Amino acid sequence: MRKAIIAGNWKMNKTPAEAKALVEALKPLVKDATCDVVVCVPAVDIATVKAAAEGSNIKVAAQNVHFMESGAYTGELSAEMLKAAGAEYVIIGHSERRQYFGETDFTVNKRVLAAVKAGLKVIVCVGEKKEERVDGYTDALVAYQTLIALTGLTDDEVKQVVVAYEPVWAIGTGLVATDEQANETICVIRKAIEGRYGKEVADAVRIQYGGSMKPSNVKGLMAQPEIDGGLIGGASLKAEDFSLVVNYDK
Numbered sequence: 001m002r003k004a005i006i007a008g009n010w011k012m013n014k015t016p017a018e019a020k021a022l023v024e025a026l027k028p029l030v031k032d033a034t035c036d037v038v039v040c041v042p043a044v045d046i047a048t049v050k051a052a053a054e055g056s057n058i059k060v061a062a063q064n065v066h067f068m069e070s071g072a073y074t075g076e077l078s079a080e081m082l083k084a085a086g087a088e089y090v091i092i093g094h095s096e097r098r099q100y101f102g103e104t105d106f107t108v109n110k111r112v113l114a115a116v117k118a119g120l121k122v123i124v125c126v127g128e129k130k131e132e133r134v135d136g137y138t139d140a141l142v143a144y145q146t147l148i149a150l151t152g153l154t155d156d157e158v159k160q161v162v163v164a165y166e167p168v169w170a171i172g173t174g175l176v177a178t179d180e181q182a183n184e185t186i187c188v189i190r191k192a193i194e195g196r197y198g199k200e201v202a203d204a205v206r207i208q209y210g211g212s213m214k215p216s217n218v219k220g221l222m223a224q225p226e227i228d229g230g231l232i233g234g235a236s237l238k239a240e241d242f243s244l245v246v247n248y249d250k
């Protein structure tokens with residue numbers, strides 16, 4: 001049985017003071033969660049959120065990581081730095097990074113390898129654009145994105161990775177994949193992992209759905225057998241809304 005994992009991706013929102021207030025509001029609301037609860041926060045908030053979450057079941061993630069260990073890379077942050085600041089997880093390859101910041105499957109893979117080597121847990125994002133779905137490329141694309149991202153990891157390392165399936169057309173648009181669409185594509189991702197790493201590894205990997213997931217649709221999505229959690233954008237910015245998603249089974 002895979003343990004569900006619900007993560008809030010705050011994106012470029014919340015100053016440290018706002019972040020502290022949100023986590024303090026969230027703590028009592030999610031304390032009885034049966035799933036893993038993660039907040040993916042701006043790098044400048046990591047230390048504050050880690051301190052505010054102390055003694056709770058809330059885990060802290062960064063939203064990106066550089067692939068080099070150190071050196072002349074102005075503006076970048078290494079996996080060791082993020083870990084030292086208090087991050088346990090890191091999101092890699094979010095579609096916004098692919099779309100606006102030149103992220104490619106190749107650099108996603110480099111970041112995954114660096115993060116895993118440093119002991120950060122990885123949430124790696126894959127997903128198709130609207131025209132790719134319309135043209136029938138979804139399955140091939142998500143399989144390809146997933147396998148490139150994982151290249152170079154051992155079987156045991158792959159088992160620890162969380163994959164987030166986020167159809168780009170469903171992010172921040174209010175459009176949501178149907179429960180069946182999300183389940184089917186996640187099944188394709190799992191089959192691709194099985195094809196390369198075998199069934200035992202594929203069955204261990206947790207695969208989230210992301211894209212306009214919120215209190216009103218979380219139950220239907222989480223009832224699908226292949227969906228092991230969610231990566232939540234907009235609905236993670238308010239404690240009440242995020243707690244309703246986290247407590248989807250209550």
Ligand code: 13P
Nearest residue numbers: 009171172211212233234
């Ligand atoms: P929304 O939930 O705002 O659509 O964002 C999804 C997302 O990109 C999470 O990483």
